[in-house]
Amino acid sequence: MEVPSVKSNTIQNLIKKPFMEVILMLAVFGGIFLKLIYFQFITHINGRPVLGSSNLSMLVSSIAAIFLIFSLVFLLSGKRTFGVLIIVDVVLTILFVADILYIRYYTTAITVPVLLALKFLDSVEGSVVSLFSKKDIFLFLDFPFLIALLFVFKQRIHLKANFAKRLIIFAVVLVLSVPAMFISFNKSDLKNGVFDNNQVIKNMGILYFHANDIFHFVKDDLLQSKTMTAEEKKQMEDFYKNKQVLGDKFKGVAKGKNLLIVQVESLQGFAMNKTINGKEVTPNLNKLAKENFYFDNYFYQVKGGNTSDAEFLTNTSLYPINEGAVFLRYPTNVYNTLPKALKERGYTTSSFHAYNPSFWNRSIMYQSLGIQNFISYEDFNLDEFAGWGGYALSDESFFRQSLEKIDTTKPFCSMLITLSSHHPYDYFGEKTNLDVKPYEKTVLGNYLGAINYVDSCIGKLIEDLKKRNLYDNTVVVIYGDHYALPKTQASDLYKLENVEPNNFNWLRLQKVPLIIHIPGVEGGQTISTASAQVDLLPTIANLMDIDFPYAMGQDMFNKKDGFALLRDYSVVTDKYLYDASESKVYNIKDGSPLNIDEYKNEIEKIMHLGKLSDLMIRKNAFKAVKK
Incomplete structure (x- = not known):
């Protein structure tokens, strides 16, 4: 022992x-x-x-x-x-x-x-x-x-x-x-x-x-209360109760139709209808814009979440949070979303993105958004690469494989999120033959070549939809997610657009194209009313005859007084532009300064939307709200 x-x-x-x-x-x-x-x-x-x-x-x-x-x-x-x-x-x-x-x-x-x-x-x-x-x-x-x-x-x-x-x-x-x-x-x-x-x-x-x-x-x-005070609840209730009642143009014209949303990486408005050295940068998108509904005064509203913020805006019609990314900070909140509304109507909801499912925390956030199927890079045959350092599945292959994976036996809502045109827009080799002189070997030159390649892929996507007899039964929405060039790389962009390098012109350039194809409805219209990404969900909901009371945006086919609240709290309207960084107001047409006192109340009212959205996300406001 x-x-x-x-x-x-x-x-x-x-x-x-x-x-x-x-x-x-x-x-x-x-x-x-x-x-x-x-x-x-x-x-x-x-x-x-x-x-x-x-x-x-x-x-x-x-x-x-x-x-x-x-x-x-x-x-x-x-x-x-x-x-x-x-x-x-x-x-x-x-x-x-x-x-x-x-x-x-x-x-x-x-x-x-x-x-x-x-x-x-x-x-x-x-x-x-x-x-x-x-x-x-x-x-x-x-x-x-x-x-x-x-x-x-x-x-x-x-x-x-x-x-x-x-x-x-x-x-x-x-x-x-x-x-x-x-x-x-x-x-x-x-x-x-x-x-x-x-x-x-x-x-x-x-x-x-x-x-x-x-x-x-x-x-x-x-350290911050997540319970809404009585005053905060009243703010939220008053906003939704007093929302402006718009018209009913195109209401229900796409009811029961499929929905295909194509969110294009870094596609910005200045590339549209742009000719360089005798060639169109985006010939396929230009053609689609002429044949369908083209919104040429449509602004992105992303903040710290970039691409994921664009997805959030499209699916919720809420503004992204002012600090950080919703996908990372509030992935388990309760949200009223377009996928949930369509799922209730018998649709299959899916998102396609040929990258790591953990990127931007999508594998978690998509469940809160009501997206049933997430098809990530693990589900694709990585047979061709283009853009983003040479490691991204080419958009051509991505589109082709995505259409093959969509279940078309019943109505579907599918979101395709592209990758090829990701900053810094290189590794395209012979996939584009666009002559970009005098911007060759610059970030802008690389970007124009990248978008030219992506445009060709979109053209093939439309052809594929037609061959599969889907185009005439599918609402097709194509838009850019955010800016192409950061402000620090904008010198060549100012030259391309032939404008002075100042805040007014910079803010006016923060547009992304939006094209909507509506089966059975004659298009060929360009709509220039100021609008933004928060407006897309209510626009789609109106077309598909869906009542969506908790959208912060407005149906773009029926809104008359256009405005867009950018996430730095600058405001763009059909009449003026408010630069939040300098607290100055300019005439939207010629950039001449205006008296801010005449617009102050309206600007503060518009800015309140972003603050209210921030509050509702932080306090998980919809957790106790039934649709």
């Missing part, structure tokens, strides 16, 4: 106490670090080699995060540090397992909002066994080793450092670790904006991702 004790004491006598403590700490540290590396690579978020330059920021950030955790435990637990660290190891292991299983199902890690919205965990819960891999046993291999160490060093390890010494050690680790994380962040792809949760994990590690997610959840959700 005394043998184990003797052996244990003998080993402990051979190893001095400080070394015992180091061995125990390194064992836990090594176990957590190896599990973290396993997570990053088994999920295919990071690629080999492990020590490659592309993984450097993740490795540095992850090591710094583990050191921070260890130093915090050491500061707070004192004598019981080793025991607490084992508990931390167990908790992190459970977290890693949960993230791995969730990623295998939804392609992105668990976030606090998703965790609290249990409906997104139900489907995973029933598939845990099938999602678990034999390799995942690796995550638990350190447990027997740590238990063995506890048995060998079964006497409690008492760390003698007092609180002051522990505080100094914690401060030193903090001073070293936090700057290391900042350096890693600045050297990563995230410094220009976060577009994808998986990109955060890839660049900074899973521990940073969860810490960042918790920080924003506390900041945006816990």
Whole structure:
């Protein structure tokens, strides 16, 4: 009975106490670090080699995060540090397992909002066994080793450092670790904006991702009341109750028809009807515009969510939030949407995007939007590439394969989100022969070539629809999602448009084309009433005879006083333009300055729409509202 004790004491006598403590700490540290590396690579978020330059920021950030955790435990637990660290190891292991299983199902890690919205965990819960891999046993291999160490060093390890010494050690680790994380962040792809949760994990590690997610959840959700006050509810109710009643032109003319929405990456209005060196940049789109309904004074309204914001606007007729992206910050809210309305009428709702389903958190957000089927790059044959660094499925192949995947046996609502014309508009090779001199080898020149290629793909899409006998039974909506060139790259654009480089002309250029084909209705009309992306849903709803009371936009076939609220709170109307950055008003026709006092009340009323939409999204206003 005394043998184990003797052996244990003998080993402990051979190893001095400080070394015992180091061995125990390194064992836990090594176990957590190896599990973290396993997570990053088994999920295919990071690629080999492990020590490659592309993984450097993740490795540095992850090591710094583990050191921070260890130093915090050491500061707070004192004598019981080793025991607490084992508990931390167990908790992190459970977290890693949960993230791995969730990623295998939804392609992105668990976030606090998703965790609290249990409906997104139900489907995973029933598939845990099938999602678990034999390799995942690796995550638990350190447990027997740590238990063995506890048995060998079964006497409690008492760390003698007092609180002051522990505080100094914690401060030193903090001073070293936090700057290391900042350096890693600045050297990563995230410094220009976060577009994808998986990109955060890839660049900074899973521990940073969860810490960042918790920080924003506390900041945006816990520290701000999510319950609407009586005054806020009244604002919302008054707006919808007092919405202007428009006419009924084209009401129900497309009832029961299919709906195909094509959201074109970076398609901007200035490319339409543009001729360069004797050739049209967009001949197919120009033809479609002449044959159908073309809205040439249609503004984009995206904010921090770019492409995803355009999807949000189209599907909800709400403005995107002023900070960040709705798809990332409020993916589990309740929304009244076009897909939900069509689903209730027997339609199959789908979205097609030949990219990672975790990008912009689509795999989660689409469920809140009521999109039944999400066809991502995993479902396409990646047989041809064009644009976006040479890694994007060509729009030609994307359109062709998408039409093959649509179930046409019953009414459908399908949204096609293109990729080829993504900034910086290169890697087109011989796919376009547009002569773009004198803008050759500039961003604008690359863009014109990219849009020329995409235009040819759209032409083939229309031909394919006709061959499949779908064109005459389908409402086809084609529009651009956001700007083509950032303001910092606009010098050539001003030259192309032959306008002065100023805020007035910049804001006037922030248009995207919108073309609507309505089966059985004679088109050939250009509508120039000022409108924007928030107006698209009520326009489609009117055509399809759908009552949609919670749209913030207006039906563009029936609105008379046109206006567009941009997300920097600038306002464009049929008469004037308000530049929010300078608080100035200009005549929309010639740019001459106007007296802001004469328009102030109207501008504030329009600006209120964006603030009200922000409020309703932050407070999840539709959760308690029945349609």
